[in-house]
Amino acid sequence: MMNLAANRKMITIAAILAACALPLVITDEYALRVLNVFFIYSVVALSINLIVGFCGQLDMGRAAFMGLGAYWSAILAVRLHFPFFVAFLTAGIFAGLVGAILGFLCRKSSFDYLTLITIGFNVVCQVVFLNWIPVTNGAMGIPKVPVPEFFGFAFDTNLRFYYLALGFLVVCYVLIERITKSKLGRAFEAIRDDSIAASYSGINIQNFKVLNFAIGSVFTGLAGSLLVHYTQYASPFNYTLDESVYQLQMAILGGLGSLPGSLLGTLILVVAPEISRSFYEYRLVFVGFMMVIMMIYWPNGLLGKAGVGERLIGIMRFRKKEPEEAGR
Amino acid sequence: MTELVKTEDLSKHFGGVKALEAVEMTIRESEILGVIGPNGAGKSTLFNVITGFYQPTRGKVFYNGVEVTGHRVDSVVDKGLARTFQNIRLFDQMTVLNNVLVGMHLQIHPGIMETLFRDPGKGQKEIEARDKCMSLLKYFGLEKDATLVSGNLPYGKKRKLEIARALASDPKILLLDEPSAGMNPNETAELMQLIDGINRKGYTVVVIEHNMKLIMGISHRIVVLNFGKKIAEGDPAAIQADASVIEAYLGKEED
Amino acid sequence: MLLQHLINGLSIGSIYALIAMGYNMVYGILELLNFAHGDVYAVGCFAALGLLTMGVHPALAIMAGIIVGFVINLFVEKLAYRPVRYSGRVTPTITAVGIAYIMRNAILKIWGPETFAFDIGVRGSNLQFGGIIIGTLQIYILLIAVSCMIGITLYLKKTKTGQGIIAISQSIPTAALMGVPVNRTISIVYGIGGALGVIGGILFCIYYDSIFIGIGFALGTIKAWMASIIGGVGSLKGAVMGAIMLGLMESMVSGYVSTLYKDAIVWLLLIAFVLIKPQGLFPAQVAEKI
Numbered sequence: 001m002m003n004l005a006a007n008r009k010m011i012t013i014a015a016i017l018a019a020c021a022l023p024l025v026i027t028d029e030y031a032l033r034v035l036n037v038f039f040i041y042s043v044v045a046l047s048i049n050l051i052v053g054f055c056g057q058l059d060m061g062r063a064a065f066m067g068l069g070a071y072w073s074a075i076l077a078v079r080l081h082f083p084f085f086v087a088f089l090t091a092g093i094f095a096g097l098v099g100a101i102l103g104f105l106c107r108k109s110s111f112d113y114l115t116l117i118t119i120g121f122n123v124v125c126q127v128v129f130l131n132w133i134p135v136t137n138g139a140m141g142i143p144k145v146p147v148p149e150f151f152g153f154a155f156d157t158n159l160r161f162y163y164l165a166l167g168f169l170v171v172c173y174v175l176i177e178r179i180t181k182s183k184l185g186r187a188f189e190a191i192r193d194d195s196i197a198a199s200y201s202g203i204n205i206q207n208f209k210v211l212n213f214a215i216g217s218v219f220t221g222l223a224g225s226l227l228v229h230y231t232q233y234a235s236p237f238n239y240t241l242d243e244s245v246y247q248l249q250m251a252i253l254g255g256l257g258s259l260p261g262s263l264l265g266t267l268i269l270v271v272a273p274e275i276s277r278s279f280y281e282y283r284l285v286f287v288g289f290m291m292v293i294m295m296i297y298w299p300n301g302l303l304g305k306a307g308v309g310e311r312l313i314g315i316m317r318f319r320k321k322e323p324e325e326a327g328r
Numbered sequence: 329m330t331e332l333v334k335t336e337d338l339s340k341h342f343g344g345v346k347a348l349e350a351v352e353m354t355i356r357e358s359e360i361l362g363v364i365g366p367n368g369a370g371k372s373t374l375f376n377v378i379t380g381f382y383q384p385t386r387g388k389v390f391y392n393g394v395e396v397t398g399h400r401v402d403s404v405v406d407k408g409l410a411r412t413f414q415n416i417r418l419f420d421q422m423t424v425l426n427n428v429l430v431g432m433h434l435q436i437h438p439g440i441m442e443t444l445f446r447d448p449g450k451g452q453k454e455i456e457a458r459d460k461c462m463s464l465l466k467y468f469g470l471e472k473d474a475t476l477v478s479g480n481l482p483y484g485k486k487r488k489l490e491i492a493r494a495l496a497s498d499p500k501i502l503l504l505d506e507p508s509a510g511m512n513p514n515e516t517a518e519l520m521q522l523i524d525g526i527n528r529k530g531y532t533v534v535v536i537e538h539n540m541k542l543i544m545g546i547s548h549r550i551v552v553l554n555f556g557k558k559i560a561e562g563d564p565a566a567i568q569a570d571a572s573v574i575e576a577y578l579g580k581e582e583d
Numbered sequence: 584m585l586l587q588h589l590i591n592g593l594s595i596g597s598i599y600a601l602i603a604m605g606y607n608m609v610y611g612i613l614e615l616l617n618f619a620h621g622d623v624y625a626v627g628c629f630a631a632l633g634l635l636t637m638g639v640h641p642a643l644a645i646m647a648g649i650i651v652g653f654v655i656n657l658f659v660e661k662l663a664y665r666p667v668r669y670s671g672r673v674t675p676t677i678t679a680v681g682i683a684y685i686m687r688n689a690i691l692k693i694w695g696p697e698t699f700a701f702d703i704g705v706r707g708s709n710l711q712f713g714g715i716i717i718g719t720l721q722i723y724i725l726l727i728a729v730s731c732m733i734g735i736t737l738y739l740k741k742t743k744t745g746q747g748i749i750a751i752s753q754s755i756p757t758a759a760l761m762g763v764p765v766n767r768t769i770s771i772v773y774g775i776g777g778a779l780g781v782i783g784g785i786l787f788c789i790y791y792d793s794i795f796i797g798i799g800f801a802l803g804t805i806k807a808w809m810a811s812i813i814g815g816v817g818s819l820k821g822a823v824m825g826a827i828m829l830g831l832m833e834s835m836v837s838g839y840v841s842t843l844y845k846d847a848i849v850w851l852l853l854i855a856f857v858l859i860k861p862q863g864l865f866p867a868q869v870a871e872k873i
């Protein structure tokens with residue numbers, strides 16, 4: 001096991017280095033753009049994983065929080081001329097606060113209520129983005145959002161932005177991984193597996209659910225902000241319920257409860273519509289079928305516990321039949 | 329002997345069912361208290377009400393002289409009560425070690441710095457906690473299973489793990505709801521020794537049991553419930569001779 | 584004016600009630616947050632539309648639509664929900680999301696996102712009572728909705744299958760021990776849920792003379808949820824009460840506040856409502872037994 005832990009660290013560092021060197025191979029602007037979007041959506045998928053996969057709270061309205069982060073950041077940067085990093089950081093805080101408030105309102109409600117409320121909240125946000133014209137500029141959206149800029153250095157090419165987005169992903173990934181492996185993460189998982197037993201372990205379920213929702217929302221909001229500074233345009237049509245479902249599927253495909261899985265799931269669902277026009281057209285049908293088929297046959301996704309990936313590795317290793325080991 | 333827990337007129341009704349009716353009982357420090365009674369007598373409900381999982385319909389619960397009626401479960405646990413469940417409730421997708429670590433929830437205070445800025449599992453608090461959990465697992469003979477997913481353990485080990493998790497919160501009182509259910513005679517004998525050992529370490533233990541041999545063998549005192557009412561209380565010998573207890577059980581067997 | 588809004592709210596509310604009832608019957612049994620309810624019955628409604636445009640007699644077309652809703656739900660239950668019936672809460676819910684997207688996009692593929700006229704040839708006349716207009720259509724809708732509700736209540740109370748349904752909703756293992764054919768009964772519940780949905784959906788189309796993709800999710804599933812938030816998820820009585828209150832609420836909001844923000848305001852009211860009544864007006868769940 002110890003061996004595995006050391007290996008893991010090496011693999012992680014190797015992966016980051018490889019990612020840093022990737023632009024040497026991939027110079028195509030279009031491909032870089034897809035990768036940049038992938039990095040940002042990975043953080044969204046990770047935040048969904050933190051809420052749905054680790055804490056078992058089925059949030060169906062993540063796009064709303066991306067939208068909150070995006071609009072907050074766009075309004076601050078375009079209308080009020082705040083520098084990028086202020087807009088960006090406060091976008092995370094803003095989304096986190098809204099998440100905390102929403103979580104607080106639902107803290108006593110059952111599983112179903114939370115899901116319903118997140119859907120309702122998504123609808124509310126969309127209506128507001130679309131119709132609160134003095135602030136959000138309505139259907140026109142907010143154009144000309146400035147590119148990220150730190151102390152005069154502008155991340156204004158796809159290549160420059162590549163390293164910013166990669167850094168963002170690495171930092172978020174490390175933080176989320178640490179959270180999931182701490183006392184906090186264990187409490188989330190305990191609530192997911194058996195909330196009654198969790199409260200009998202002294203966990204204040206309501207508080208921890210609110211905390212989980214707030215932390216997840218911070219990351220979603222940050223991702224929303226970064227994306228809007230990259231595309232330079234906040235559009236009210238990017239934060240729909242369909243979008244939320246698509247993002248949820250990123251986390252599901254990779255495996256709820258598996259952080260590397262979220263990256264893989266996001267990669268597949270970000271790249272597939274780019275390489276196949278018909279996947280793009282029918283992406284919601286594909287997602288529908290994927291959801292049904294996966295829930296029946298591989299509820300743990302590609303990299304989750306006892307997921308497809310682990311089974312393949314298991315076959316390759318010719319392991320004896322013994323109770324399966326946890327992946328950590 | 330000090331009374332750790334005391335109930336007054338404790339009653340819990342589910343619609344027309346009087347699961348508990350005016351129960352007055354105490355849990356004394358350092359004892360093993362047996363709770364027996366026919367099926368549906370209200371034993372589990374007693375645990376549920378004492379620990380705050382159910383609001384009592386009437387009556388009060390005191391812990392160390394302080395009223396805790398209506399407190400949330402986690403705050404009652406914080407005061408020093410821990411329990412196991414009649415139907416095992418483990419965190420099925422988590423490892424054995426993590427199950428016990430969750431049990432230590434109230435004792436680990438890593439802080440934001442240690443959580444976010446140390447490698448996972450390398451913080452001081454985390455290492456200490458893990459060592460403590462490993463020695464607990466060792467006590468229960470589960471140290472080799474520490475990295476297994478708890479949902480895949482065999483039944484007997486699940487029962488033990490549940491007790492280990494409860495003990496991890498370092499409670500003053502350990503409430504066990506039918507710990508020997510589903511165990512074979514060998515495992516039951518081992519369990520008796522375990523419970524006795526835990527008690528000798530200074531924990532107060534309350535056990536619900538259907539296994540008369542087990543309960544008579546280890547309890548210092550026994551409380552008998554029938555149809556929600558306390559019908560007898562006393563040491564094992566007195567309970568075995570008590571006419572109302574015999575009637576409660578025999579009356580049950582006739583139908 | 585107030586009275587007019589009340590009457591409009593009541594007739595829209597009674598349609599919601601039918602939809603929410605079908606929804607909550609299913610929920611009461613499996614505690615599945617059925618995302619697909621609306622999209623499944625929308626298939627039934629569009630099937631009816633297809634037959635109508637082919638010149639089939641409206642009564643036949645509507646019957647066929649109801650049967651389509653019934654049958655699709657049977658299949659969906661068997662193929663998609665049954666395999667995950669005992670897999671916790673998250674898994675079946677996600678399966679239902681998947682079904683919803685498959686159904687919705689199937690409709691979009693065939694009919695597209697346009698709005699079609701839905702004309703079954705009943706032109707109701709309007710009755711005037713001193714400024715208040717009541718369409719005879721509204722009265723029919725109310726009558727149909729109420730008779731469906733009474734029918735379902737009687738079915739649950741008086742028939743053997745109905746009793747089986749109630750037994751299953753309390754405990755599947757116990758019901759199985761008592762000899763209730765669990766799988767068959769659950770299939771029937773899904774079928775009835777789908778059929779009730781189609782009836783509600785078609786009343787919708789008749790009320791607005793038109794049909795479009797939104798009658799499934801936006802006007803169906805979401806309204807059923809809203810009704811359940813008010814009434815309590817899983818309670819039939821709550822569903823009906825919640826739906827009627829929802830109809831009234833919507834009619835008041837669009838009458839007095841804003842049509843544009845109607846949905847957002849109703850949702851906000853509901854989110855606020857959850858603060859006060861976290862389990863709805865008629866909580867269906869009893870204390871969990873441990």
Ligand SMILES: Nc1ncnc2c1ncn2[C@@H]1O[C@H](COP(=O)(O)OP(=O)(O)OP(=O)(O)O)[C@@H](O)[C@H]1O
Pocket residue numbers: 342345346347365366367368369370371372373374414869870871872873
């Ligand atoms: N949550 C609940 N809702 C409704 N009735 C309940 C609930 N919990 C317990 N009861 C009822 O209260 C009575 C006492 O139940 P309890 O589980 O406390 O009995 P018990 O003594 O633990 O029985 P057993 O030996 O079978 O475990 C029973 O009639 C039971 O059906």
Ligand SMILES: [Mg+2]
Pocket residue numbers: 371372373414
């Ligand atoms: Mg019991």
